[in-house]
Amino acid sequence: MMRVLELLGNAVSSAYIDQCQLDSGSAGRRVTQLVELLTADDADARMVGERHGIDIAAAYDVVVVQFVGEVDSNALAAAETALTAHSAGSRPLTALNKHGGTILVPCDAAGEVDDIVVRLSAKTGVDIVAATAKAAPGAMADAVAHCRELVELARSLGKEPRLYRTCDLALEYQLSRPGPGRSRLRSVIAPLATFPELLHTLRTFIANEANRRVSAKTLFVHPNTVDYRLKRVEHLTGVDPLSSAGLMSLHAALVVDCLARANGAGSALPAAVAEAS
Numbered sequence: 001m002m003r004v005l006e007l008l009g010n011a012v013s014s015a016y017i018d019q020c021q022l023d024s025g026s027a028g029r030r031v032t033q034l035v036e037l038l039t040a041d042d043a044d045a046r047m048v049g050e051r052h053g054i055d056i057a058a059a060y061d062v063v064v065v066q067f068v069g070e071v072d073s074n075a076l077a078a079a080e081t082a083l084t085a086h087s088a089g090s091r092p093l094t095a096l097n098k099h100g101g102t103i104l105v106p107c108d109a110a111g112e113v114d115d116i117v118v119r120l121s122a123k124t125g126v127d128i129v130a131a132t133a134k135a136a137p138g139a140m141a142d143a144v145a146h147c148r149e150l151v152e153l154a155r156s157l158g159k160e161p162r163l164y165r166t167c168d169l170a171l172e173y174q175l176s177r178p179g180p181g182r183s184r185l186r187s188v189i190a191p192l193a194t195f196p197e198l199l200h201t202l203r204t205f206i207a208n209e210a211n212r213r214v215s216a217k218t219l220f221v222h223p224n225t226v227d228y229r230l231k232r233v234e235h236l237t238g239v240d241p242l243s244s245a246g247l248m249s250l251h252a253a254l255v256v257d258c259l260a261r262a263n264g265a266g267s268a269l270p271a272a273v274a275e276a277s
Contacts, residue, residue: 028080030054035095035102041141054093057106059136061113064147065120066100068127068161073098079123083116092116100128102144107134117163127161129154149173156262157255175255186260188253191236199254201229202241206251210242 030052037045039062049056080094083103092112093104103120105113113132121128131150135143150164153172166173175182192199201219205226208214212230216223230241233250240246 028077031093032095035093035104038093038104038137039102039140039144041138043138045137056137057104057108059107059134060093060140061105061107061132062135062140062143062147063103063105063113063117063130063132063163064100064144064151065096065103065117065128065130066151066155067098067124068129071098071124071126075124079120082123083120114163121161128163129159129161130163132163132165153259157258171252172255172259175252176259182256182260185249185253185256188237188239188249189257192233195232195236198229198233198236201226202233202250203254205230205241206247206254210247 031054034045034049034052034054036042037048038056038060046056076096076098080096083094084091092106095101096103103116105116117128117130129151131147131154133143133147146166150166150169150173153169153176154164157172159169175185189199189202192202201215204218205212205215208218212223212226216226219226234240234242234246237250239249241250
């Protein structure tokens, strides 16, 4: 009898542990399925949420995440658990894989979106480029597509890993739209193509908010060298980088050129640029 009880106890314990693991995995799959339905504007999303006992919020901060590097599956699972366990507001819904994914943060968790991205980066041990926009269930597909475009834009331009909103990339986003203006802008810096030190100085000058002394320190040169190079930029392009209008034009031209290179246009300027110039 003791042997039978021992065998029975072991069998029950093993079955219980297996069931707990199954339930845990099923819960994760249910949330992923719900996120996929919500972000596809599927009419069945609310019904599926009710069936699984998951409340659907009136509106969400849609967060599209891209990991800069591959994430270990165990670290990712632990990160997702931590995000939902330490949420200040309603529970975020996550659908993540080793490359990235989507997080839906209920809008009642005000100010939590930035913190979620920071915590996710810390838990996974990799940098994250992410973008966010608000949307209500039934109108989320466009928000997801927009956020994905912002993420790709930030990656193409070599922006620092962090969370971006449309206002952070408004100029770059507009310049990524097709149109004759892009060709004209790119033609502005065409004369600098054979002067990499001038292009590097101009990018550094813009990145340092037109501060020549900080730029000189960044470039490890004398401020007079920065002045000389900027004068050369003006001579070659006909645009004064020391004027606010000129600096804005050159900044826009650099953005368009960077996007063109990222999209495979290469270093050679297309014929449309010569025509537009």
